[in-house]
Amino acid sequence: EDRPVLQATFLSNNCFEHLTRLIQNSKVLDQDTDVDQDTDAIVVHVVRVLTSIMSGSSSAKEVFKERIGYPHLLEVLQSHGPPTRRLLQELLNMAVEGDHSGC
Known part of the structure; x- marks a missing residue:
């Protein structure tokens, strides 16, 4: 299966850092837009991509904790203001590594 190879490629190219920056930069984009x-x-x-990368991979989760950490992810997400229902659903999916509605 290609999944472990793709996960290793993502991890070796600092994808967690790039994805975190994308969230931070999207705040600037949101402020500049007139569309609500x-x-x-x-x-x-981005949360969906993070979930996909870490799903089923203890090494990917460990790399995420070391390089970014959940406290920093929380801080970045909180900088966007109150979470939407859609974001909360994705965070629940991240917690259970899949669709949380079946839990």
């Missing part, structure tokens, strides 16, 4: 719709789209998709 989908202001959380980038954040939700």
